[in-house]
Amino acid sequence: MSIRLSLLALLSSGPRYGYQLRVEFEASTGATWPLNIGQVYTTLSRLERDGLVEPVGADEQGRVVHTITEAGREELARWFSTPVAQTDRPRDELAIKVAMAVAGGVDVAEVIHTQRMATMRALQELTRAKRSAAGGLAQRLVLDSLIFKAEAEQRWLDHCEAVSKEKNR
């Protein structure tokens, strides 16, 4: 995933130590992708191996501070200038499930309704998180992104229901 590039992005505005990166990542993404500190350290050591970051000493508590290298900045610029390809996303389990329900003669309306309730619950939770989000613009936009995705799924479910109803007439 893009944890690597996210850490590079955070480092591009100045040197930071691991814990700080974790806090800033979660603040920007609205804690929607919890990141454990172990992941941060492994990622940092890989970035260091690849010459994209380098250690620049430690703070008073002995925590290592990293800074981005020139190669790191180039990598980051490349990331921001490349669109995310559809094929980078995992296969859609829900679409497959609905297709299999149709193929296998299962009650599609039930499958759809069960999913609709679950997706609506997720959407309600995201909306609640958004309402109580004190964080800045970055956090709000990430939550909005998840809301738009959940909404697209919900619309697609409505569409499935309408179309399968027509076919059964």
Added chain:
Amino acid sequence: MSVVELRDVTREHGQVHALRGVSLEVSAGELVAVMGPSGSGKSTLLNLAGGLDRPTSGVVTIEGEDLSRVKDVAAIRRNRVGYVFQDLNLIPSLTAAENVMLPRELDGVRAGRARPEALAVLAEVGVEEIADRFPEELSGGQRQRVAIARALVGERRLLLADEPTGALDTATGDEILELLRARCDAGAAVLLVTHEPRYAAWADRVIYLRDGLIAETGAVRLESAR
């Protein structure tokens, strides 16, 4: 306490069964969203809940009063119910402020008091600067806000909103929902019809109508809601 309650309500238009037996309660401080395909009975449900239409059978009560036994339903409607219509229904010959003042003046509130009230609500929905313009001089979003202000004025206990986000962009739509939610958090009961999941998600409870019935397991409740 439930602000509005529908018990086994049906509504027939000749051969058309718009509602086939719907029971629903909305409490003070609760926002309930109604979703469902076109023609499933959403507007019918809202009209019945607000006393704008009468059920073929079943009972509708507003704050405990059975609407079929109340002498002056119009008075209950004016005093306690705020309605945002699907097509807004602003009066073209009245300014924004006058449109908002109208329901209060019908209640017998004098213009001298109704106007500052209207201006305050227009400010609350963020359009005080267009108070003296006519509906045709407003953008779609501004018109929508005026219609909402008209429903909010006079501290209605029950707000009924039929697609209040209309064709607004999503950022403006969110602001409208924020307004309804705030009223709700201040103690109003809100029934919102929308076909957009993103707005329904602001509700405490979402119900799905299908062919005039609430879809069986269709009540999606947010466990820790309020």
